[in-house]
Amino acid sequence: MTTIDKTAGLPEPRSGRDGGTPLLEVRDLHVEFHTRDGVAKAVNGVNYTVDAGETLAVLGESGSGKSVTAQAIMGILDMPPGKIPQGEILFRGEDMLAMSNEERRKIRGQKIAMIFQDALSALNPVLSVGYQLGEMFRVHQGLSKKQAKAKAVELMERVRIPAAKERVNDYPHQFSGGMRQRIMIAMALALDPDLIIADEPTTALDVTVQAQVMDLLAELQQEFNMGLILITHDLGVVADVADKIAVMYAGRIVETAPVHELYKRPAHPYTRGLLDSIPRLDQKGQELYAIKGLPPNLTRIPTGCAFNPRCPKAEDICRTETPVLHQVTEQGGGEIAGRGSACHFWKETIHG
Amino acid sequence: MGRYVARRLLQMIPVFIGTTLLIFLMVNVLPGDPVAALWGDKPPDPAQMAIIRKDLGLDLPLWQQYLNYLGGLLQGDFGTTIAGNRPVLDQMTDAFPVSIRLGLMAFTFELVLGLFFGVLAGVKRGKVIDTGVTVFTLMVISIPVFVLGLVSQQVFGTQLGWVSPNVKDSMDMAQLVLPAIVLGSLSLAYVARLTRTSIAENARADYMRTAVAKGLPQRRIVSMHLLRNSLIPVVTYLGTDIGALMAGAVVTEGIFNVQGVGQLLFEALARREGSIIVGIVTVFVLIYLLANLLVDLLYAVLDPRIRYA
Numbered sequence: 142m143t144t145i146d147k148t149a150g151l152p153e154p155r156s157g158r159d160g161g162t163p164l165l166e167v168r169d170l171h172v173e174f175h176t177r178d179g180v181a182k183a184v185n186g187v188n189y190t191v192d193a194g195e196t197l198a199v200l201g202e203s204g205s206g207k208s209v210t211a212q213a214i215m216g217i218l219d220m221p222p223g224k225i226p227q228g229e230i231l232f233r234g235e236d237m238l239a240m241s242n243e244e245r246r247k248i249r250g251q252k253i254a255m256i257f258q259d260a261l262s263a264l265n266p267v268l269s270v271g272y273q274l275g276e277m278f279r280v281h282q283g284l285s286k287k288q289a290k291a292k293a294v295e296l297m298e299r300v301r302i303p304a305a306k307e308r309v310n311d312y313p314h315q316f317s318g319g320m321r322q323r324i325m326i327a328m329a330l331a332l333d334p335d336l337i338i339a340d341e342p343t344t345a346l347d348v349t350v351q352a353q354v355m356d357l358l359a360e361l362q363q364e365f366n367m368g369l370i371l372i373t374h375d376l377g378v379v380a381d382v383a384d385k386i387a388v389m390y391a392g393r394i395v396e397t398a399p400v401h402e403l404y405k406r407p408a409h410p411y412t413r414g415l416l417d418s419i420p421r422l423d424q425k426g427q428e429l430y431a432i433k434g435l436p437p438n439l440t441r442i443p444t445g446c447a448f449n450p451r452c453p454k455a456e457d458i459c460r461t462e463t464p465v466l467h468q469v470t471e472q473g474g475g476e477i478a479g480r481g482s483a484c485h486f487w488k489e490t491i492h493g
Numbered sequence: 494m495g496r497y498v499a500r501r502l503l504q505m506i507p508v509f510i511g512t513t514l515l516i517f518l519m520v521n522v523l524p525g526d527p528v529a530a531l532w533g534d535k536p537p538d539p540a541q542m543a544i545i546r547k548d549l550g551l552d553l554p555l556w557q558q559y560l561n562y563l564g565g566l567l568q569g570d571f572g573t574t575i576a577g578n579r580p581v582l583d584q585m586t587d588a589f590p591v592s593i594r595l596g597l598m599a600f601t602f603e604l605v606l607g608l609f610f611g612v613l614a615g616v617k618r619g620k621v622i623d624t625g626v627t628v629f630t631l632m633v634i635s636i637p638v639f640v641l642g643l644v645s646q647q648v649f650g651t652q653l654g655w656v657s658p659n660v661k662d663s664m665d666m667a668q669l670v671l672p673a674i675v676l677g678s679l680s681l682a683y684v685a686r687l688t689r690t691s692i693a694e695n696a697r698a699d700y701m702r703t704a705v706a707k708g709l710p711q712r713r714i715v716s717m718h719l720l721r722n723s724l725i726p727v728v729t730y731l732g733t734d735i736g737a738l739m740a741g742a743v744v745t746e747g748i749f750n751v752q753g754v755g756q757l758l759f760e761a762l763a764r765r766e767g768s769i770i771v772g773i774v775t776v777f778v779l780i781y782l783l784a785n786l787l788v789d790l791l792y793a794v795l796d797p798r799i800r801y802a
Contacts, residue, residue, distance in 0.1 A: 217705050250708030257706075262699035267721050267796050276717075280709055312797045328707070 162234040163190040164368045165214070165253075165336055170228035172209050172392075174439075175221060181439040183209040185392040186228075188466075191336065191368040196359075198371045198383035198400070200415070204436050206392035207372045211338045214370075215255050216245045232336075251281050254329035256339040256358075260321035264313040270297075270324050271309035277331040296327040300357060319350035323357065330361060336368040343378060355382055376419055380404060385479055388412050391437050391447035394466065395483045408469050408482035408491040410452050446485070458485050494793075497801035498786070505782050510563070512778045513771060517559050520767040527575045527765040549575060562771070572768035581772045584757060589776070592746070592753035595669050596738040599677030604731065607681045611688020615723070616715055618693045626689065630682035638741070642675045642748040659750040672749040676742060680734050687730055691723035698722070724795055732788030736781035 172184035184206040191197045199207045212218045214230055216237065230237045232252065237245060257263035265273060274296050275289030284292065290309060297305035300323040313321055322342060329337050339358065343351040359382040362369045373379060379386060379400065386403050388396040388411065396409040407413040414432040434451040437443055443450055449459040462485070469480035472492050484490060528545050529537045546552045550561055565572055571581035614626035633641075649671060650658030660668045695701065696719060704718045739754065746755035754773055761769035793799045 215706055217702050246708050246710065248708070249706055255703075255706045257699065257703060259699065263703045265700040265704070265718050265722070266798060268717070269797075276709065276713075277707060280707075280713065314798050328703075 162231075164193050164195075164233065165191045165370075166229075166231040167210065167214065168229040168231065170210060170213060170230065171226050172206070172213050172218065173224050173226060175224060176440070179440040182442060183392050183439055184213070185442070187389070187392070187394055189387050189394065189397070191370055193335065193368050194363070194366040195385070196362065196369040196371055196383045198373060198379040198386045199389060200373060200376065200379060200386055201389035202374060202436050204439065205389040207389050208340055209392075210389075211255070211340055211370065211372055215253065215338060216249060217255075247281075250277060250334070251332045252334055253336045253338065254332070254334040256322075256325050256329045256337065256342045258341040259345045260318070260325045261313060261345075263325060264321065266313055269310045269312055270316070271311075274324070274328055274331060277328065281332055292331075296331055297324070299330065299361075300324070300327040302327075318346050319354060322346060322350075322354050326354070326358060326361070330365070333365055334367065336370070337362070338370045338372070340372045341374070342371075343375070344373075351378070358382070376415060388415070391442050392439065393447065393483060394481075395448065397466070397479060397481045398469075399479050402477065402480060406491050408480065408487045409484045410454050410486075410490055411448050413490065414451075446483070454486055454489070456485075494801055498790070501786050501789070505779075508782060509775075509778060513563070513566075513775050514559060516771050516774045517562065517767070518555070520765075520770050521555060523765055523767075525765045527767070530764065531576060545575075549573075562768075566775070571772040574766050574769060576764060576766070581768050584769065585754070585772060585776070588752065588754045588757040591664060591751060592739060592742055592755065594664070594666065595673055595676065595742060595746070595751060595753055596735070598666070598669055598673035599680070599738055600731075600735065602673055603677040603681040603684050603734070607684025608688055608727070610681075610685040611727075612692055612715065612720065614685065614689040615692025615696065616719075618689070618696070623689070626685060630685050633678050633682040638675065638679060639744050639748065641678060642672075642745055645671060645675055646748060660752075669751065672745050672751055675748075676738060676745045679741075680730075680738070683730060683734075684727060687727050688723065691726050692719060695719055695722045721795060725792060728788055728791050728795065732784045732791075733781075735784040736777060739777055739780060 167187055167189050170184055170187045171182070174181040174183055183204075187206070187210050189197060189199075199210070201207045209218070209223075213223075213225060214237075218225075225238060228238070232248065237248065240248075264270070271290050271293045274293035275284075275286070278284040278289040278292045279286070294305050294309050297309060302308060302320055302323055308316075313324070316324065322345075326342070329339075342358065343354050346354060355378055358369070361367075369382075371379065371383060383400045385397065385399050387394045388403075388409065390411050396403070396407065396412045398408070403412065404416065407416055411432070414430070417430040418432060420429055432451055437447055437450070443460075445458070445460040445462055446452070446455070446464050449455040452459065464483045464485050466481040466483045467487055469477050469482050469487060469491060471477060482490070528542050528549075528551070531537070531545070543552070550558060553561070562572060569582070571585065573580050574584070610626045610630075614623040617623050646658050649655045656671050657668060660672065662668060700722075701714065701718060704714045709718075742751075742753055743755035743759055745751070746753045747759060750756075757769065758773050760766075761773070790801075793801060
């Protein structure tokens with residue numbers, strides 16, 4: 142039996158920023174898919190940064206480009222048909238898009254890890270969970286089979302799977318949904334990455350388990366001071382764990398804000414629509430608000446502001462001019478840190 | 494697991510009886526009389542014929558003949574030939590080792606190369622190599638085995654002189670290489686195509702994306718994560734193919750003069766030697782049933798979600 146030095150696995154404390162470079166910075170990222178029906182522009186100039194220990198929630202409907210952005214960061218886009226015509230993804234100041242495949246592979250799993258939505262299909266059905274967890278150590282750290290299995294048990298205990306030692310040789314289908322998602326989380330945590338991308342980690346789970354999994358994730362993130370990008374369309378999940386929010390629509394960020402600011406006073410009509418469509422107990426019996434219309438077809442994004450056909454406040458300028466991400470200010474003119482809105486009428490929306 | 498195997502083995506008994514009965518009846522309705530054939534071109538002597546028939550038990554009703562045959566089988570007696578009065582078992586023990594050797598060589602050939610081409614085409618789908626494999630396998634599938642056999646015999650044996658056109662010693666592995674390649678080529682094409690389709694389908698699975706996101710090297714992703722998930726349809730095909738290789742050897746063995754079961758079966762059919770035909774087919778049926786059981790057990794090894802109760 143090999144004994145594992147408990148202190149060896151602990152990460153060294155990380156500072157928020159090393160010399161001013163954020164942990165991850167996405168700059169003007171564009172992603173398009175070349176399909177038979179034309180070019181689908183899935184991501185159209187996304188900018189965001191994540192620091193160590195910080196949680197960025199990326200919010201948006203299906204097809205808003207939030208997952209595609211994450212896949213581009215991770216380097217798991219299907220290319221072709223996917224293509225990144227423009228943009229930079231800087232990890233600790235280095236552009237990952239300019240790296241060789243081998244360099245990127247070494248970052249994946251070790252520095253940046255990803256948690257997928259549906260753990261049942263995202264875990265390999267024919268390999269035991271112990272094997273799939275241990276694989277991380279065997280490939281990246283060159284541990285032996287036996288050492289890797291011991292590490293796998295340790296990981297399973299860390300995400301609080303009961304009877305980890307007995308269950309390490311079980312297969313994914315023998316676990317419940319919540320336990321499977323914990324295994325996914327354990328897999329992402331395995332090598333103490335600097336950044337974790339969680340792509341709708343709780344969507345496939347029932348509500349009681351959702352809370353447990355989110356709490357676990359937030360706790361582990363605090364403990365290891367990791368950056369976290371949380372992709373979701375669930376506004377309830379976000380409020381508890383996120384530090385800041387980026388709302389995406391048709392491949393663009395339409396609003397950014399610190400988490401509580403956004404809930405208090407949204408500065409974009411789309412965000413307002415999203416918040417209004419949350420069912421509330423005090424409005425029981427009334428008809429639930431819904432944003433009219435459908436998200437745009439990504440091969441034919443409307444000119445001007447992509448949201449204009451569905452926007453209750455749309456005017457002529459919205460159909461001709463694409464709004465930039467304006468710095469949002471207080472009524473008196475003082476800047477609100479970290480707030481931006483890509484709406485021509487952000488002032489009216491937030492203050493009006 | 495043990496109970497499952499036991500049940501499957503018990504199920505083989507009715508299948509075994511059914512198939513042997515069917516073959517037995519079919520041989521009996523074949524036109525031509527094997528006893529009369531003993532006289533060759535001369536007119537047979539009815540009195541002599543009656544004696545021979547009585548000796549061989551051919552004068553009994555058909556059902557009694559079948560029961561006698563089954564009874565013999567249970568004691569390991571496959572009967573004797575009409576011409577020459579030799580035990581069928583002796584002829585089979587001469588021929589089967591040759592055919593099994595040939596079959597195993599063909600099987601190894603199709604397994605190794607078929608999987609190799611299939612994985613290659615599946616991983617590089619849409620690329621030149623994928624199209625190449627598709628065209629190559631289509632060609633092999635559309636060329637009849639006897640054409641392939643005769644052409645390769647002519648080219649590699651007679652013209653290039655790499656191998657002797659006819660197999661002189663059927664137990665010599667080196668001489669069996671070309672017949673084995675010809676015999677296995679059709680199955681190779683099917684294995685390659687099945688593997689390619691299965692790989693291409695599973696390559697889009699979510700767990701493949703996870704494997705990439707874990708930062709695993711490409712080689713490991715394909716061999717550990719992709720291949721195992723893609724093997725089930727291929728294993729099914731390979732299992733049934735073990736039996737097919739044995740039976741399919743009739744043509745190949747004929748072309749290359751391999752003294753195997755195919756040749757024996759062919760000659761027995763020509764001479765209406767019922768006992769040899771039924772004997773060989775009985776062994777084929779057994780091989781086929783066992784191969785299928787093996788395949789079903791392999792499923793559980795490949796995919797832990799499959800359980801036997």
